[in-house]
Amino acid sequence: MTSRLERSRALRWLCTLAMVAALVVLLFPIYAVIVGSFESTETLFSGTYYWLPHGATLDNFRTVIQAQSGNVLTSLIVGVGTAVLALVVAVPAAYALSKYRLRFTVIVVSSLLICQIVPSIVLATSLFIIFHWIHLVNTYPGLIIADGTYAIPFAILVLRAFFFSLPNEVIHAARVDGASEWQTFLLIVVPLARSAVITVAVFAFLNGWGDFIFALTVLNGATIVPITLGIYTYLGNYSTDWGAVMASAAFAMVPAAVMLVIAQRYIASGLTAGSVVG
């Protein structure tokens, strides 16, 4: 009996060991960025990779703060803008698609599913010329509209799934009390849906913050440069300033880390809700 118990305990620790091994591989690149961002140029270009921190310098961060703080601010504006746009468009739409009997609901939901399939490069090519025509190239609204293409279909589908779980009686009660459709939505429904709304906002922010393809295409000047483009410009064909790359990559990872801590419990459920729509 004892031996069996011990065997099962040993098996459990074996599982932990397997998980740790997998996590080391999955998380090593993040460790490498954090360590690398504190290494000196000599260490980074020594031709040897040091597994453990080899020095501690703030030079890379000094370089990057000087060169990239404006870009970090730009990315914050784009991230917040994308989140706001996604909420303004998606929350009412999801409400309409779940709590109102409208014709064409099936068509609208089907087209949202199709929208999720469209590759960004297809949209970027056309949007660049269309934006050129209506003077949205090199503007925040243009970039935010483009970045919304990642977030908005996903947001509507996730929120719709959530709204189905809201009891209709709550909405009826508000109406009986004389609330208008708009008041019911804004004062009753939105507060009840706050966890789903937060999930969607977090994802939309990360989409705007991390976007690269639209930044590369619908921005074509030096006036608006998000951090993702800032990092890209450090990559040279022959020489790359790895210290600066690592430090700016570390900066670019911060929102993901913050979001993981704040919205951890929402993320897994949000991901699965948006994906397994069946």
Next chain:
Amino acid sequence: MSAGRRHRLAGWLFLSPAILYILFAFALPIVYNVLLSFEQTSPATIADLTAPFAGLANYRFVLNDPTSREAIVHTFEFTAGSLIGQFIIGFALALLFTLRFPGRTLGRTLVIVPWLLPLIVTGVIFKFLFQLEGGAVNQLLMDIGLASHPIDWLDDPNLSLWTILIANIWLGVPFFTLLLYSALQDVPVEVKEAALVDGAGPWQRLRLVIVPIILPVIEVTFLLGFVFTVKVFDLVIALTGGGPANATQLITTWSYNLSFQEFSFGEGAALNNVLLILAMVCAPMYLLLSRGSLRRSAGAA
């Protein structure tokens, strides 16, 4: 105005921003991309919304251009390889997480982390790790004696497609793990126990009992994985830029190159449509798998 009509009107008003957005940000660019693919564009025509009609010239170019053809082949290889790798590793991890052992809850949270990073950041990190000299991958291989000299992961045309494949598998594992794990959670305990009583071994239990139950989720996961992978752009641009000698050129990166580097927007648009058709192949299946959500009629509050 009757209450019913006012109710419907409110519904449409709630929906209208989304409809306008879909028309402007999805429908218009897709239609415009089709128009563009039949136009003779040049750097001079970018300022205009239209250019002279070109017939099928852009499509003829795309089908005859060796790099475009290579890009299409690479996209297939890259997608198939990614899905197979992501599924095998993701499913193994998902199975692992269904067991009870110390640290599993923390582990499950941490598995998601790679998925939250900006793709361009993942790309530059891998470029750093796969460097010829001083890259962690070569250092590891040489430290444990698997390689006697550094391997040129990024600049050897025979290897570089494998390199972007490895990076992309790494990127997709969290997604596969998460979806498959949540499906495994839904397998009723009684079913697993019944299989145990019947004397099924672990492999039989997996193949004959568990996989058939979670098959719909496996299908959705593959489908979404396919859609994500044919779109991959940032990772490859950061890692190899499509090189060396176009060895890692995908449809997305080559289309970008045609449109935004060579300013042949017509040719880029034609290649985009090839990609769009490729991606849309799975649209009917996606809609079919989502029919539960589609059919779910309005709660009619």
